[in-house]
Amino acid sequence: MSDLKRSLSEAVAAAFAELGIPEEYGRVTASDRPDLADFQCNGALAAAKVVRKPPREIAAGVVEKLSGRPELASVEIAGLGFINLRVSPATLSARANEIAADERAGASLFESPRRVMVDYGGPNVAKPMHVGHLRASIIGESVKRLYRFRGDEVLGDAHFGDWGFQMGLLIVAVTDEDAFVRNLMERLAQGSGAYSPTDERRVLDELAGRVDLAMLDRLYPEAAAKAKADEAFRDRARKATAELQAGRYGYRLLWKHFVEVSRVALQREFHALGVDFDLWKGESDVDALIEPMVRELDEKRLLVDDQGARIIRIARESDKRELPPLLVISSEGSAMYGTTDLATILDRRRSFDPELVLYAVDQRQADHFEQVFRAAYLAGYAKEGELEHIGFGTMNGPDGKPFKTREGGVLKLHDLIEMARAKARERLREAGLGAELDPAEFEDIAHKVAVSALKFSDLSNFRGTSYVFDLDRFTSFEGKTGPYLLYQAVRIKSVLRRVEAEGHEPGRIKIIEPAERELVLLLDAFETALSEAYDKKAPNFIADHAFKLAQAFSRFWAACPILQAEDETIRASRIRLATTTLRQMELALDLLGIETPERM
RNA sequence: GACCCCGUAGCUCAACCGGAUAGAGCAUCCGCCUUCUAAGCGGACGGUUGCAGGUUCAAGUCCUGCCGGGGUCGCCA
Numbered sequence: 001m002s003d004l005k006r007s008l009s010e011a012v013a014a015a016f017a018e019l020g021i022p023e024e025y026g027r028v029t030a031s032d033r034p035d036l037a038d039f040q041c042n043g044a045l046a047a048a049k050v051v052r053k054p055p056r057e058i059a060a061g062v063v064e065k066l067s068g069r070p071e072l073a074s075v076e077i078a079g080l081g082f083i084n085l086r087v088s089p090a091t092l093s094a095r096a097n098e099i100a101a102d103e104r105a106g107a108s109l110f111e112s113p114r115r116v117m118v119d120y121g122g123p124n125v126a127k128p129m130h131v132g133h134l135r136a137s138i139i140g141e142s143v144k145r146l147y148r149f150r151g152d153e154v155l156g157d158a159h160f161g162d163w164g165f166q167m168g169l170l171i172v173a174v175t176d177e178d179a180f181v182r183n184l185m186e187r188l189a190q191g192s193g194a195y196s197p198t199d200e201r202r203v204l205d206e207l208a209g210r211v212d213l214a215m216l217d218r219l220y221p222e223a224a225a226k227a228k229a230d231e232a233f234r235d236r237a238r239k240a241t242a243e244l245q246a247g248r249y250g251y252r253l254l255w256k257h258f259v260e261v262s263r264v265a266l267q268r269e270f271h272a273l274g275v276d277f278d279l280w281k282g283e284s285d286v287d288a289l290i291e292p293m294v295r296e297l298d299e300k301r302l303l304v305d306d307q308g309a310r311i312i313r314i315a316r317e318s319d320k321r322e323l324p325p326l327l328v329i330s331s332e333g334s335a336m337y338g339t340t341d342l343a344t345i346l347d348r349r350r351s352f353d354p355e356l357v358l359y360a361v362d363q364r365q366a367d368h369f370e371q372v373f374r375a376a377y378l379a380g381y382a383k384e385g386e387l388e389h390i391g392f393g394t395m396n397g398p399d400g401k402p403f404k405t406r407e408g409g410v411l412k413l414h415d416l417i418e419m420a421r422a423k424a425r426e427r428l429r430e431a432g433l434g435a436e437l438d439p440a441e442f443e444d445i446a447h448k449v450a451v452s453a454l455k456f457s458d459l460s461n462f463r464g465t466s467y468v469f470d471l472d473r474f475t476s477f478e479g480k481t482g483p484y485l486l487y488q489a490v491r492i493k494s495v496l497r498r499v500e501a502e503g504h505e506p507g508r509i510k511i512i513e514p515a516e517r518e519l520v521l522l523l524d525a526f527e528t529a530l531s532e533a534y535d536k537k538a539p540n541f542i543a544d545h546a547f548k549l550a551q552a553f554s555r556f557w558a559a560c561p562i563l564q565a566e567d568e569t570i571r572a573s574r575i576r577l578a579t580t581t582l583r584q585m586e587l588a589l590d591l592l593g594i595e596t597p598e599r600m
Numbered sequence: 601g602a603c604c605c606c607g608u609a610g611c612u613c614a615a616c617c618g619g620a621u622a623g624a625g626c627a628u629c630c631g632c633c634u635u636c637u638a639a640g641c642g643g644a645c646g647g648u649u650g651c652a653g654g655u656u657c658a659a660g661u662c663c664u665g666c667c668g669g670g671g672u673c674g675c676c677a
Contacts, residue, residue, distance in 0.1 A: 312667090558632095
């Protein structure tokens with residue numbers, strides 16, 4: 001089974017081949033001029049130079065070969081040499097019924113899947129998620145779902161920022177704050193080594209009662225600011241970091257507690273956004289790999305001493321500029337950010353051996369990833385091209401700078417979601433839906449509407465560009481928004497409930513009205529949207545398709561009554577068309593990480 | 601200073617290896633609820649795709665220069 005675009009491409013390519021023109025010119029696309037055609041091929045124009053014939057002459061040859069084919073209602077030359085194709089009603093109906101019968105609503109499945117890892121770029125321990133984390137998580141999630149849906153074996157890794165200086169900072173901040181914890185750390189430092197698992201459990205329980213997420217949220221920013229200004233404080237944090245990494249028992253337990261508290265909170269918050277990780281690996285997980293890796297890099301003669309540090313030179317002849325080397329070991333002897341990333345690549349190669357690793361991380365880190373990837377290729381930890389940075393732009397304020405709240409701080413993700421939810425509740429009450437629903441369902445709908453608004457407004461932009469963060473737009477429920485899509489889906493569900501209640505049955509799809517024709521052509525375009533989104537790692541193609549599908553359905557809804565259809569056959573056809581549209585729309589929304597409610 | 605990304609309707613954004621008349625939404629204006637959810641549908645208005653060159657039968661898309669915005673440029677992550 002294949003979509004019309006592909007089957008037509010094959011037919012046109014064959015016609016080109018018969019004329020002795022390379023098949024690649026036979027590529028068919030959806031028509032730019034729906035008034036003239038369903039599909040078009042521009043190949044005759046492009047081939048003209050190669051075969052030294054006027055475009056219209058080539059097109060004429062192709063048209064002749066194609067004419068008389070049963071799947072085409074018409075094939076003609078237009079303009080300078082465009083080949084315009086219109087599919088026959090029978091073909092379109094057949095395709096519609098094919099999609100209707102397909103669990104995947106017309107989307108193809110890869111025969112040779114790849115192992116793919118999606119790296120979400122790492123929320124950090126003790127740092128609350130803010131609006132900047134929104135993009136990484138929802139773009140990463142969407143890409144993960146898309147790759148999985150098309151057939152790849154995909155793992156998503158949160159890649160937790162749970163190691164390094166920030167941990168030392170927190171240890172010092174917490175022990176300064178809480179005398180009990182300070183004393184506990186002292187006690188544990190004195191009798192090192194002789195602790196049983198029960199002791200460990202007891203210590204963790206004691207910490208659980210004293211150190212919670214609110215405390216970490218409060219202490220971390222203070223400590224980070226203090227470290228910048230206060231050299232003595234900074235040195236203590238460095239020392240604590242070193243001791244933690246060297247395995248100081250009490251610190252290890254305290255750290256374990258930090259990580260757990262943060263992970264539980266983040267998991268809950270991500271889950272509410274429809275983002276779930278398969279792996280909660282962290283930077284700490286590869287800590288033990290770093291030493292042997294550095295040795296190995298040294299043996300491979302990749303490491304170079306430079307200004308007291310150890311680096312890998314990754315510049316290439318073809319570079320337009322000098323890309324700085326990857327700093328592996330600082331002059332103080334510690335491993336750097338890139339070192340951890342490199343070790344993570346090695347770790348993944350050993351555990352999962354991915355053929356593709358996608359990093360959903362801010363565009364500003366493009367150079368960093370280029371350095372790390374090149375180092376990994378040099379070291380043989382991955383093959384050229386297996387590592388790819390899926391960069392995205394920042395969310396800016398009205399001033400064009402990364403978004404800040406009125407107070408100058410970052411807007412917490414939690415607060416953003418709550419703002420959107422409040423708007424959704426308000427809107428639901430306006431529509432008079434508050435009264436009849438029980439509070440739990442009401443809240444559930446408000447949440448789904450809010451999340452759809454946030455995600456859709458972000459994912460409908462191409463990921464690479466920065467955009468202006470506009471709360472009104474984010475929580476707007478009209479026009480090209482998440483709630484518009486949900487609304488269309490909900491309308492279908494509503495009418496299908498009536499269909500069920502009145503005992504009507506779906507039947508073969510028969511295309512009569514123009515609105516039905518348009519709708520089916522869009523259902524067929526799902527595959528193109530998916531493949532485009534897949535190749536470019538760009539969910540906006542799916543968002544765009546879902547929106548167009550919803551628009552087409554809405555026109556169909558206005559033009560073609562379902563329950564009140566002229567006769568039984570037409571009603572049955574429209575019921576199936578509605579069901580099929582709903583399935584594809586829910587699939588597309590699911591790929592964006594958006595859930596649809598039953599009513600709204 | 602070097603390099604990277606961006607500049608499209610009043611605003612926010614799209615545009616399928618270069619292709620026909622550059623598309624949506626918002627805003628503004630005009631119509632449409634006694635029939636399946638009007639968070640909707642139809643229509644109107646709105647463009648020298650930052651500027652200047654170049655390549656091409658054809659440029660928002662490719663090349664060069666300039667202007668404007670953002671970002672990055674080894675011991676933070």
